[in-house]
Every structure is written in C-alpha cells, then in structure tokens.
Amino acid sequence: MRQSLALAPSVLSADLGHLAEQVAAVVDAGAAWLHVDVMDGHFVPNLTFGAPVVRAVRAASSAYVDVHLMIEAPERWIDAYADAGADGITVHAEATPHAHRALRAIRERGLKAGLAVNPFTPLSALEVALDELDLALVMSVDPGFGGQPYIARSDERLRTVRGWIDERGLECRLQVDGGIDALTAPRAASAGADVLVAGTAVFAAPGGPAAGVARLLQSVSASTRPI
Ligand code: DX5
Numbered sequence: 001m002r003q004s005l006a007l008a009p010s011v012l013s014a015d016l017g018h019l020a021e022q023v024a025a026v027v028d029a030g031a032a033w034l035h036v037d038v039m040d041g042h043f044v045p046n047l048t049f050g051a052p053v054v055r056a057v058r059a060a061s062s063a064y065v066d067v068h069l070m071i072e073a074p075e076r077w078i079d080a081y082a083d084a085g086a087d088g089i090t091v092h093a094e095a096t097p098h099a100h101r102a103l104r105a106i107r108e109r110g111l112k113a114g115l116a117v118n119p120f121t122p123l124s125a126l127e128v129a130l131d132e133l134d135l136a137l138v139m140s141v142d143p144g145f146g147g148q149p150y151i152a153r154s155d156e157r158l159r160t161v162r163g164w165i166d167e168r169g170l171e172c173r174l175q176v177d178g179g180i181d182a183l184t185a186p187r188a189a190s191a192g193a194d195v196l197v198a199g200t201a202v203f204a205a206p207g208g209p210a211a212g213v214a215r216l217l218q219s220v221s222a223s224t225r226p227i
C-alpha cells in the first residue's frame with residue numbers, strides 16, 4: 001500500500017553542538033522523521049554515535065525517530081536503542097546471520113522493524129523478509145559516510161521492491177538512503193520510495209536546514225508519483 005511520503009533528515013550531517021535546535025528546525029520545516037546513523041567502525045569504516053545521541057534526538061522532538069544501525073551483530077543492541085527512545089530500528093542484512101532474530105526482537109519491543117541492503121546485495125535478501133518488515137531500506141550509496149553521490153541503478157532496485165510491496169498489498173515503507181538531493185529525490189520517489197533520507201542536502205543546504213527541507217519537499221511535490 002502506498003503511503004504519504006516522509007522526509008527523514010540524517011543528523012549525521014547536523015551541527016552536533018546545536019543538535020536540539022537543528023532537529024527542531026527541520027521538524028518545523030516539515031520533516032516527519034529523524035534519521036540517526038549509528039556506525040561502529042567495523043561493519044562500516046566510520047564511527048559515529050550511539051544510544052545517547054538517539055536519546056538526545058528523542059528528547060528534542062516528537063517526530064518519528066528512525067535508527068539506522070550500521071553495526072555488526074545488531075541483535076545485541078536492540079534493547080539499548082529501544083530504551084533510548086527509537087520508534088523504528090533498521091538493521092543490515094549483511095551485518096548478521098541473525099537478521100530474523102534481530103527483526104523479531106525489534107517488534108517484540110513494540111517498534112517498527114527495518115531491513116537494509118547495500119548497493120550490491122541481491123534484493124532477494126529483502127524479498128524473503130518483506131512480509132515481516134515495516135520498512136525496507138535500499139541503500140543508494142555504500143554505507144559509512146554522508147555526501148556521496150547517488151548510485152544511478154538504485155532507481156531500478158527501488159522499482160523492483162516497490163513492485164513486490166504493492167503486489168503483496170503490504171504496508172511496508174520503502175526507504176532510500178544516500179545522495180538524496182533535489183535532483184535525485186524526485187527520481188527515487190517516482191521509483192517508489194516513500195521515505196527519503198537526506199543528510200547533506202538538509203544540513204549543509206544554502207540557507208540552512210529548514211531551507212534544505214523546504215527545497216527537498218518542493219522537489220518531490222512535482223514528482224510523477226502521488227505523495
Ligand atoms: C550513509 C548514511 C546516510 C547518510 C546520508 O551511510 O546511512 O544516512 O547520512 O547522507 P547524504 O544524504 O549526505 O548522502
């Protein structure tokens with residue numbers, strides 16, 4: 001089932017010294033979700049932040065807090081992120097042989113469960129799990145860093161997953177993450193994405209984060225896909 005489109009600014013690119021103000025600004029400007037990128041320096045080369053930052057984002061807003069775990073064996077950490085106030089947690093298919101266990105643990109805590117795949121991971125990893133997912137994440141860059149260019153063939157991958165979701169009549173959200181800006185956002189939305197993650201295009205936007213949100217929302221309002 002198609003749902004209204006949500007923009008999820010990634011606080012990876014926020015000014016962490018002014019996190020609460022920046023979060024408030026993007027939500028006031030129309031972002032419905034807040035995306036928190038947790039990286040462990042093992043699953044991805046970069047190291048970011050953990051549950052205390054999720055707690056700070058939770059305290060700064062009542063928007064949906066979307067935690068993207070780029071960590072090995074994420075099943076060890078579900079309770080910590082649930083306790084910190086996440087609304088949804090996404091784990092990577094590549095990060096554990098126990099993705100099913102992790103997803104079940106997320107739902108057992110009453111949260112929305114998401115599964116992510118990297119750009120060269122076969123989409124069958126999502127297809128097999130789709131009936132038990134609240135969110136499918138198609139990475140449109142190699143996870144680990146903000147500011148990378150959108151991988152063009154992600155459009156086709158989004159279309160494939162959107163087709164499965166619609167054929168089966170599922171309510172699963174389809175998220176795209178990486179290189180989303182005012183040019184790629186309408187492409188990804190037309191291909192079926194209904195949650196757009198954007199870091200650089202929001203927090204490094206000329207005019208500031210609120211202007212970045214407005215520009216992205218405007219770019220998709222003209223897209224061919226109903227939002
Ligand atoms: C990348 C992260 C993204 C990142 C996106 O590993 O998962 O969420 O913040 O940043 P941009 O929008 O700059 O590509």
Ligand code: ZN
Pocket residue numbers: 010035036037068177197
């Ligand atoms: Zn992310």
